[in-house]
Amino acid sequence: MDGVELQILWSNLIGIVSEQARALQRIAFSPIVREAGDLANGLFDERARMVAQAVTGTPGHINSLAAAARNLLGEIDVADLQPGDVLITNDPWMSAGHFFDITVLSPIFRGERLIGYAGSTIHHTDIGGYGIGSGARDIHEEGLWIPVLKLYEAGVPNHTLFEVIKRNTREPKAVLGDLGAQVSSGMIASERLNALCDRYGLDDISALSDEIIARSEAAMRDSIRQLAAGTYRGSTAFDVPGGQTIELKTAVTVDAEAGEITIDFAGSSGPSPSGINVVPAYSHAYATFAVLSTLCPELPNNAGSLAPIRLALPESCIVNARYPSPVNARHVVGMYVPFPILKALAQVVPDRVVAEGSGAVWTVQVQGRDAEGRPFTSSMFNYSGGMGARAGKPGLSAICYPTGVSAVPVEVLEASYPIAFTCKELERGTGGHGRQPGGDGQRIGYRMRTGSPWLLNTIPSRVTTAAEGLAGGGAGAPGRFEINGKAVSDTRKMEMQPDDEVLMVTPGGGGFGA
Known part of the structure; x- marks a missing residue:
């Protein structure tokens, strides 16, 4: 396939997945999808290899979705699929790591012939159980578990499954509406x-996907071959709710001859009794993102570019969760996965990495009844701290590397739920000093307009351990979580009073260079 033809067809594929993502956001009911873009969309060939992804989305969803398509199809007889079928699951070990993230996979037929799949994963408003937070003691307390099933069969909805979902969620209209958007x-x-196949006279996309994936893999292997062979080590430590300190260690081995990287997490913290354990697919998602964004950021993210990056996960490890470990707040640890990898890569490509940042987004969920007595459950909304500095540029403020999810505007939240924000502003000076300073965190205050007690689920991290600087840069400031002016460390689901005010000051990022 010549380069001009390939570029034309590739641009068409990117247009398809981008339109797929825009449609999902326009139709979605919940602010976390519609406003924040907490989603992933991908296009797969008939062999379930991810060929293209939409630019909107988060690495934890996108790269997990690449594995989810293979996992879903491994549970069924593909020969039994027919036009109008839609597959669904939220199995944490098959998809994006916790019950809130539901993956939908739609087979694409050309006439009676299967030529590919369209997939999406989004964070849903509610899935029953404990809600957003890390307080569940095992996975069965965390909500509704949907195995691999057909949501639609030959275009006919699975009414039994729809009723099960409806009866097991606190906000069925939002959940079913978002499923409809998917x-x-x-x-x-x-x-x-x-339409693309009609326009260019293609029977399927097998030759196109072979070309795209082969070129992507070759380019990724070539970028790895430019590194000095060897094993490079890095580690990071951070605190999580309940006073736990988690350590992640990595040994990044570069096989320059084969053009492969293996990331070994031996020595990392063991499993946690709280719901911050991370399933392998989610660990792999953020590990591969760290490598790709450092070595070859312009490369398409697909099955080819992901293939040369491998993980070695110890059997008993917080980033290798085993059933029935609770995993509801897996992002609290999963979003720190890139940092020890970047510290290792800093020894071989110091000008391409970023210093440690604030880590995981601080997630919030509020539940209760409004002033008229109507029940409400918010979808998760997020607040970022500062990003670590880069070799040639400062860290960005209130931008949370490595996730791509945005903050829902306060105006949207106040219009959707009985919440009133008392402040939302940058916390100046919280980024670490250095030749390039780290990004600043932010200050967010709010109270509820309920007139009655309400429930708060929130998961702050880095309130005692600061983000380290790199190459002599200074550390960022830790965060603060306060209720009515008093610091709170145990953030399991809390009953709050109508006049209680919550204050969150998110951490700053580390500086780069002395």
Whole structure:
């Protein structure tokens, strides 16, 4: 396939997945999807290899979705699929790591022939159980577990499954509405892919996907071959709710001859009794993102570019969760996975990495009844701290590397839920000093307009351990979590009073260079 033809077809594929993502966001009910973009969309060939992804989304969803398609199809007989079928699961070990993230996979047919799949993963408003937070003691306390099933069969909805989901969630309208958005986005991808085949006289996309994936893998291997062979080590430590301190250690081995990288997490903290354990697919998602964004950021993110990066996970490890470990707040640890990898890569490509940042986004969920007595459950909303500095640029403020999820605007939250914000501003001076300073965190205060007690789930981290600087740069400031002016460390689901005020000051990022 010549370069001009390939570029034209590739641009068409990117247009398809981008339209798929835009449709999902436009149709979605919940602010976390519609406003914050906590989602992933991907297009797969008939062998379930991810060929293209939408630029909107988070690495934890996108790279997990690449594995989810293979995992889902491994549970069924592909020969039994027919036009109008839609597959669904939220199995943490098959998809994005906790029950809130539901993956929908729609087979794409050209006539009666299966030519690919459209997939999406989004964070749903509610899935029953404990809610957002790390307080569950095992996975069965965390909500509704949906195995691999058909949400639609030959275009007919699975009414039994819809009723099960409806009866096991606190906000069924939002959950079912967002599921409808996922199904609709898959239909759009199917229509557009068939239109592409019509336009260019293709029977399927097998030759196109082979070319794209082969070129992506070759380019990734070439970028790895430019590194000095060897094993490089890095580690990071951070505190999580309940006073735990977690340590992640990595040994990054560069095989320059084969063009492969292996990341070994031996020596990292063991499993946690709280819901911050991370399933392998989610660990792999953020590990591969750290490598790709450092070595080859312009490369398409697909099955080819992911193939040369491998993980070695110890059997008993917080980033290798085993059933029935609670995993509800897996992002609290998972979003720190890139930092020890970047510290290792700093020994071989120091000008391409970033210093440690604030780590995981601080997530919040509020539940209760409004002033009129109507029940509400918010979808998760997030607040970022400062990003670590780069070799040639300061760290960005209130931007949380490595996730790509945005903050929901306070105006949207106040219009959607009985919440009133008392402040939202940058916390100046919280970024670490250095030749390039780290990004600043932010100050967010709020109270509820309920007139009655309400429930708060929140998961701050880095309130005692600061983000380290790199190459002589200074550490960022730790965060603060306060209720009515008093510091709180145990943040399991709390009953709050109507006049209680919450204050969150997110951590700053580390500086780069002395």
